Amino acid sequence: MRITLHKSLLCTAAVVMVFPLASLAQQTKADFEARIGMESHIGHVTGHAKSAQYDYRRYCVGCHGDRGDGMGENFPWVDPKPRDFQLGIFKCRSTPTGTLPTDQDLSDTIGRGLDRSNMPPWNVFTDQQKADLVAWVKHFSPRFASEKPGTPIQIPAEPEVTADRIKAGREVFARVQCWKCHGVTGEANGPSASTLQDDLGRPIAAFNFTEGSRPKCGSSDQDLYRIFMTGLDGTPMPSFADNIKPDEAWDLVFYLRTLMSEPSKEKAIAKQLGLKPVDTNAPAQPSGQQ
């Protein structure tokens, strides 16, 4: 009888110990194991999802969570909220809106970080580490298993900055109503600013051009061009690829520089011109007219 009781207790203990582990293993297997072979290809470096588990756990899991759903322990405390990788939707892309980013896009985001969020620039990682992490990020979303990334948009060569171009950029700013969110002076105080929400219904702030922050997806002229031609998926910032011609996009880049606090050639020209903020009451002009 004693032996039977002993065995029974042992069996019970074994079941109690094994069940939670089995349950955890099943969740992981069901959701992600099929995609654990995910790779990334960045330049000559091939990243392997499996190889990133250690780094992800060390650096990323606190925010993005074990399952990449953005529900890490910091979720309640950080704003903006961590990205939910399972959705496969990313702000910073070189690809058209609605498409998946390239591996290079994801690697750039890891290295650059996202200003005004808790995502720091992880530029201490080796190219291999970043490539592995990109593959790991991709393995969280079924989209990367079934879709290919979009084709990166073409960015024409940057023209020379001129006063006319800056004035034209101002007109584009007015026409496509950037001011509605970003405000006429770029202070993120447009009439729609307070109502903005991301795709998950969370409040989100428009970018304030005047406070010296770097735009989240890069601060070069090419980056600015790319941002409004691809949009920031998952946010109210749409793609203007269908509304703005490439030449106009460059004009807009130059005008946006005049709103920023950093000294620039554009800012100096705007000062010479005595350029005023856009008049939101003026009748809208069709594309191509100034």
Place this chain on the structure above:
Amino acid sequence: MRMGTQSRQYSFAASAIPLTLLAVFVVLSVSQPANALPAFARKYGLRCSACHESWPMLNYFGQKFKDNGYQLMNDRDAPIWQNASYWPITLRMTPFWSRESTSKAAVDTAPTGEQRMTTTGFNLSGLDILTGGTLEKNFSFLLVPSADEEGAFHFESVNVRFDNLFKSPWLNVKVGKFELDSFISEKRTLTLSESGGEFQLFHFIPVGDGNIFGQVGDNQIGAEWMGHSGNDRTRLSAAVFSSTDGNVDVPYGQNSYTGFFAGSQAFSTGKLGVQRIGGYAMYGVAPTTYLTSGGVPLPGSGIGNKSFSRVGFEGLFYLGPHLDFQVFTQHGEDSAWFGACYGEIMAGTCPDTNNNTTGILPAGARNPTWNGAFVETHYVYSPQLTIFQRSEWVRMSQQAFATNPSNLGDIDNYVVGYRYNPFMTSRAGFAFHNEYSWIRQRGTSPVTGTDLSSNSLLLGFDFDF
């Protein structure tokens, strides 16, 4: 309070094994998914493992964070971004049980005047109160009041720093009391035990030497410029500080200063990781002559500066994500005056009578020199479990007096242990720490002047919040 027993015939197994099993059981029973200076972790929502290879040792990202003035450079560094109730303070202390054994303690009843002495018991480490962070973007501070295990406080670190001056990562200035800029940091060592908690080379002073001022491991009071590349691959620094070994009120020389210079370069080696190699040089002068009053040396009156130097290489090498090596070397040289025990007579390191008032060097005295190195290895199984070892050797290459045995003061030190963080979050740090260390110094036993060795076994709970 210290509770302990002394026994010549100590039964190691009887005490250590049950304690180890108990500790392991407790730790494993609360095991979950690991930690850092939680004040920063709480501020940024990063787990300790993001900045620490194994808390408190910094990894590359943590070094960059520190070099940026405790800033992530994500435009959320200024305190205005923090919840108003955020208070950047961390308390760290370690309750532990240890067994300390020394081969030759001076004992009246021993036939030779010396005998082995072993002590076991529960004990406490000192307390560190760490507070630091940004005052405004690119303005930061660090304040570390520390108490010994009996509660006597001193200021371990007090400094303000100005970073990214003129928007350049190459212009960062720090003023106050600070740790010298070695990327291999004793303040962040994983080792805690009596015989293995310190890097011997960071504090090495030849036997009978009066120079306390050349200790690389002691925080110093002065100013430092530090510059680094944007991704922290290249780091350079230069510091000048009073030759006081970090003591306040300038108690020694009237015009005694030391300079410390360091530089390092990191480079990627693909899957192996990012390797870093560098070097340092410390050159200073400190007094050997003091004015006296009633025969007692007057603080701050020291003149008769004599020189000393410490130079070496350091490296941090990764062999993949799990295995790394820290290598540190040193060549040290003191003026013959220090070697003859002139210099630190204020606190009794050398006798008051060793006051260089004549300028006549004791006969036969010469510059003591030495070489040393250590290799510390970490096997980081996961961010929560690290197994480590350190092997350190110091060898005198020239004694202050030719009559001294050539190996007088040579040190061999070996440490092995592990740290296990049963949980890891971005809020607090906790580690179960088990370590064994052994050290031997040649010719330094208190009575017979033969070799002296000690060993320590430590089982502790290292926590910070």
